[in-house]
Structure formats: structure tokens, C-alpha cells
Amino acid sequence: MTDLWSGLSQAFWLVVTADAELAEIALRSLHVTLTALVLGCAIAMPLAALLAVRRFRWRRTVIAVLNALMGLPPVVVGLVVYILLSRSGPFGVFGLLFTPTAMIIAQMVIIIPLIASIAHQSLRDLWQDYHDLLISMNVTQWQKIRTLLWDARRALLTAALAGFGRGIGEVGAIMIVGGNIDNATRVLTTAIALETGKGDFALALALGIVLIGLTIAVNLCIHWLGQTEREGRW
């Protein structure tokens, strides 16, 4: 119980005094996960739309696999990305292991199936409504995809937020590919793991509280930017 209280008060002071190290770690967390999120969305959402509008032989299988990959274990993703990026691995020449770029790659692999699956669900429903209209207008495949993505943008926001949530709280993969290097690849989740290892539960908890606060702040921000839940909008 004492740990809980001292964690709360420590979190409060860390935030109030704008601790430089905390700010750096928190910004790095945001940098890694938001970059992974933007790049991941850029791949996952068009993919989801394509799966909704296009009929091809293996479509059902692809969708089933995509759904299954939502449960991809981060620690395995981390291990595979590690082996690929290691100096003795196939992409070793780029020297990407233990850099934020490696962490972004690992997080993209984790969140793309999640975003694509959720996005596909809502796009499929929308496509049922739009199908006859768009077909009768004789639009191209690309126009169909664009229309779907734009008109389903609020549902897609939910998909993106789910991806963000999975990325920002993730520790298994980025610990392996990032190495938790101070001032280089340490983010909030790996710092929490480290402080717990040192037996400093209060500081670990304080960082945890900051992480949760940050997640809520980002979610609110995105909602505000997307102007959802406003009067006169759906």
C-alpha cells in the first residue's frame, strides 16, 4: 500500500516539475508508437478496403489469417525482427538493431493485423450499403476504396486508436529489438520493467501512471481533432 501512495505522489511530482528525463522517455514512447501507427494505418487501411471491395480466390483465407494475427505474440515478433535486423541476419548491413527504427518496425508488424481487421469489419458493413450505388456509377476500384475509406473515417478512427493502445502499452517486442538503452531506445514501458527489476516499485508505478495519463491524453486529442461525438454529427 505504501508503494501505491508513494507511486502516486512521485508521479504527481514528476509531472509537475516537468522532469527532463521523463519528458524525453515519454516523447520517445509517443514518437515510436505514433510513427508505427501512421505507417501502419497507411498500409492496413487500404488493405482492409481492398479486401472489402475486391473478390478473389483466397479472400476468405486472407481475412481469417488477418484476424488470427491480431493475437500475434509481441515477444515472438520481437525475436523475429531481432534475428532479421541483427548484424549476422539478412538485414544486418543497415545497422538498425537497437534503434528506434527497429522498434517502429516491430510495432508496425504487431498493429497492422489489428487495424486491418477492425477496419475491414466496418468497411465490409459500409460496402453492403454502397455496393449497388457505386457499381451503378461505374467507378474504378480505386475510387471505391477512396469513398469507403473517407465515409467510414470515424469507424477507422476507432481502429487506429485500438492500434495505438496496443502499441503504446507493448513491452515484449520493443524490449528485445530496442535493448532498453538509456537516452536512445528507452521508452515508458521498458523503463517500468527496468525500475521493477531494481525493486523501485514507487518509481515504476509513477511511470505507469504517467503512461496511462499519456494514453488518455492522446485518445482525447485524436477525438478532438476528429471532432467525433459532436452535435449534428454521427
Add this chain to the structure above:
Amino acid sequence: MIRIVSVVFVLLFGTAAQATDVMRMAVTTSFHNSGLAEVLLPEIKAELDIEVQLLVVGTGQALKLGRAGDVDAILVHSKAAEEAFVAEGYGPYRREIMYNDFVFIGPSGDPAGVKSSESASEALQAISEAQSTFVSRGDDSGTHKKELSLWEASGASPEGRWYNAVGAGMGAALNTASGLNAYILSDRASWLNFGNKGDLALLYAGDPVLFNQYAYLPVSTERHRHVKGDLVQSLENWLVSDKAAELINGYTIDGETLFVFNAVN
């Protein structure tokens, strides 16, 4: 909206710029948990203008990182494994820097009676006979290897429900020991710096076999051309210098000296 998002991104990416030389060194969890790194690294940065990025892993993984060429240098404490690393040609040599010692930690009530032991072997025999809960690192680290060699020397077998291999770093293993109120072998530095001692206490230390030598190993530049040989060399020169000796010998926690500098110039 897109404009705001892009501005945020420029701000986030703007923090990535770096000017000084950067090298990577794999170190053991026990070295890092001691807190000595926080004393040495700022000095290295100030004097040599080298930013040393630490990868905190077990000795086994540290050597593996060196074999793959993912780090430029290694600072670990397991002589046999280090010599194998050098013999296989992954590093040109090993250089001894400093030492500390391993200590037996356990519940302050000492149910197995480790306190009165004459040697490390005797302490382990007492734990095994009493079947007192014991936590092992179990992660192929230097401390783990040391523990296994001590068990072998003692003749007692570390098997049974009382023996828990947690497969974690020094701090995490100490957390487990604290939770189970169990015996554990730890290096002195990690123990002194540990924040969650609970009912645990230092019960036995002082046997010469508990001596814990740390050595610096450069990764072979012949095998891995990208290894920053010049930075590795200047870091080594600094680590064996009088300045480093002063900092290492002068590092204390609660008035206790943690490391003894013993590099030969």
C-alpha cells in the same frame, strides 16, 4: 487537422539528432544494477566525447551479442565463457578491469543456518539439507554460472521444489527472492543497490571462491568490419586509467565500497 498532425510529427522527429560518437557496449545486469554506470558514463562522455550505449543483459547474451557483431565491446564477469569467446576468435583479448564479490542473501531468520558456515560450499549444503526455498537466476548469466559451479563444488544437488530457477536478471530475481523470502546468490553491488529488500539480509560472504572478476572484451574488428575499433580502444584506455581507478574505488553505497579496481597497465 493534417497540418497540426504534421507539426506534431516534426517536433517528435526533431529530437533524434545526435552529434557525438556513439558506441554500444553489452554489460551484465549486475554491473548495471550496481549504479556504477551512472558514475562512469557521464565522465566518459565529458572526457572522450563518446556516448556509450549500454545493453543490459546476462553474460551469456552479452557474449552472443558480441558474436553476432551487434555490440562494439562487452563488460562481463564469467572467465571461462570469456576465454572461450576469445579462443573462438570473436574478440582479440580480455582485459581485467575490476572485481567485487558474491554474497549469500536470505531470510533474516536464517532457517537453514547459513550464517555460521565456514565456506560457500558449506552454506549451499546447509540450504540443500534444510530444503529452504532458493531462487536461482537461471538465465545463463555470469552469476548463474557461478552459482552452478558452486553447487557442483559443494556436492549438493540443486533439485526439488525448493529450488526455483526464475530465468531473470539480478534485480528481478532479488524481487522474487524477496517475495518468497528465499535464499539467493547475488553480487554485492546489486544487493546494496536493491530497493525492495523486505525481510532479506546478507548472511554469508568472504569465501575466496566468491571473488567476481569483471573483464572488458573488444569485439573483433576482423570479423565485424563495422565495429568501431578506435572508440573501443579509447574507451579501454580510459577504463584502465588512474581516473577510472579513482572513480571505481571511490564508488560507495551506504559507506561500503562496491568494486576494487585491478587493471594492469
